[in-house]
Amino acid sequence: AQSVTQPDIHITVSEGASLELRCNYSYGATPYLFWYVQSPGQGLQLLLKYFSGDTLVQGIKGFEAEFKRSQSSFNLRKPSVHWSDAAEYFCAVGDVRSSASKIIFGSGTRLSIRP
Amino acid sequence: ETGVTQSPTHLIKTRGQQVTLRCSSQSGHNTVSWYQQALGQGPQFIFQYYREEENGRGNFPPRFSGLQFPNYSSELNVNALELDDSALYLCASSRRTEVTGGYTFGSGTRLTVV
Numbered sequence: 693a694q695s696v697t698q699p700d701i702h703i704t705v706s707e708g709a710s711l712e713l714r715c716n717y718s719y720g721a722t723p724y725l726f727w728y729v730q731s732p733g734q735g736l737q738l739l740l741k742y743f744s745g746d747t748l749v750q751g752i753k754g755f756e757a758e759f760k761r762s763q764s765s766f767n768l769r770k771p772s773v774h775w776s777d778a779a780e781y782f783c784a785v786g787d788v789r790s791s792a793s794k795i796i797f798g799s800g801t802r803l804s805i806r807p
Numbered sequence: 808e809t810g811v812t813q814s815p816t817h818l819i820k821t822r823g824q825q826v827t828l829r830c831s832s833q834s835g836h837n838t839v840s841w842y843q844q845a846l847g848q849g850p851q852f853i854f855q856y857y858r859e860e861e862n863g864r865g866n867f868p869p870r871f872s873g874l875q876f877p878n879y880s881s882e883l884n885v886n887a888l889e890l891d892d893s894a895l896y897l898c899a900s901s902r903r904t905e906v907t908g909g910y911t912f913g914s915g916t917r918l919t920v921v
Contacts (some may be wrong), residue, residue, distance in 0.1 A: 737849070795840075
């Protein structure tokens, strides 16, 4: 079955430090992959997406993610975090093989920023 | 262009009651998907509507039902509310042919069942 695993429940980094959030997926075909961000009490905002082509994709707010098929991973990175990046981050895979093309989410990683 | 709007933003219901949540899709989007996000969890797919018909369903009981209207807006109805139904309910819209382009999400409705 299709699934997404985010092994880190909560990460704290210092402002200005680099960030990497881990994501592993299980999908029997070429995946459509996404990263979303959710601020407290808000909906989800799409950061970036990968379908094919260059395995390093750029997104909004200075984020990037790298698709590694051999590791079934799609880790999110940012070279220097800002206090405003504190939020919940969700990795997701697009399931296009079922009757309803839908997005399956991981359980999320909460990011805290240390001043 | 307007985004996805959901109403109400918050509501409190008593166990056993029924609730209706509403969603207006983004302009040009004809597909609406509903998700339930329990506290501390990722969103779980409830169902999707396309052309006013249910187009797929997640692992939710029949007391979760929905509608889509000709203007592509949608409703989520939950009957016989249970305490575990307390969650953030998210609506997402997309173009049918571009669903894998990522959804546009609303800010959600926070439902508390007491």
